[in-house]
Amino acid sequence: MSSFQFQPLRVAFTCADPSQVPIPVAELVAALPASPLLTYTEPETAALRVEILPDATYYFYRRGEEVALAAFRIPVKKPQALPRKLVRLLEHVAAFDNLLNLQPASDALSNVLEVEFLQLETPASGSRPAEVSPLPRDPQGQVQIQAGRNLAIALRNRALTPVHVYVTVFDERQCSVGLVYPYQPDFPARLRPGESVLVGSGPRYLLQMQLPEDAETTVDRFKIWVSSTGMQPGIMAMPPLGQRLEPPSEDPYGSGSRLDREVRLAILGRAGSTPMPTFAEDPWWCMEQAVKVVA
Secondary structure, eight states: OOSOOOOOEEEEEEOSOGGGSSSOHHHHHHHSOOOTTEEEOOGGGOSEEEEEOTTSEEEEEETTOSSOSEEEEOOOSSTTHHHHHHHHHHHHHHHHHHHHHOOOSSOTTTTSEEEEEEEEEEOOOSSSOOEEEEOOBOTTSOBEEETTOEEEEEEEEOSSSOEEEEEEEEETTTTEEEEEESSSTTSOOEEOTTOEEEETBSSSOBEEOOOOTTOSEEEEEEEEEEESSOOOGGGGOBOOBTBOOOOSOOOSOTTOOHHHHHHHHHHHSOOOSSOOOOTTTSOEEEEEEEEEEEO
């Protein structure tokens, strides 16, 4: 088993008028399928609270938040289907949180990758390289970019050995994760010693930053992963909450690398029966960068 552990998402169900809900709360909780990603508790200790309305609408609230993370109306003809649908949604939130919060056991690889977030001025073409400029910063020092502009991420391997690099972007508003690099899950992500790559440089793949509808600003959280051995990164991609989350595999092993095993444990809640490689043998590291998108 893994030495890496995560805390299951603590969930509570509440309702203003128990006599009006489709299924009594205690009966609903008892019917929820067991999940390694979830545990059920009282509202005072819950990280996520589900408020049940009489019209079969379920509002998800994070702890301390007055604005709902999401709301779903789940009318079901067969009452036994409701617990499965709720657990699927809750597991999505748990997997998103676990992946966002996943950190390495040590900073063994923290110095091997040079990273710079930039603004793409002119995409690369067959005859010339891309042109980039530094990202501006807001008065608080946070890097920002105007909606509609293209982001570029410069990566360089400073190590004397090859490394594998992956870039993901987290949308906390939708609980979605996009795989930014490699551009396709089966594309190589290996950087040789001294090798550089400009992610989003074009001409085929661009990172155009967008704002949600009716929003003047948002923050996208990028997470860059580096590992001594490769992984199967498609497992990290998640659609917006409410769209069916179907991992590319229920396999807890993937490529077998330490990073792949820990990512799958965070997302699937299962470690597999064989031991993970030790962190000393197969280290990995990650860093985060918040990018503010403005109108």
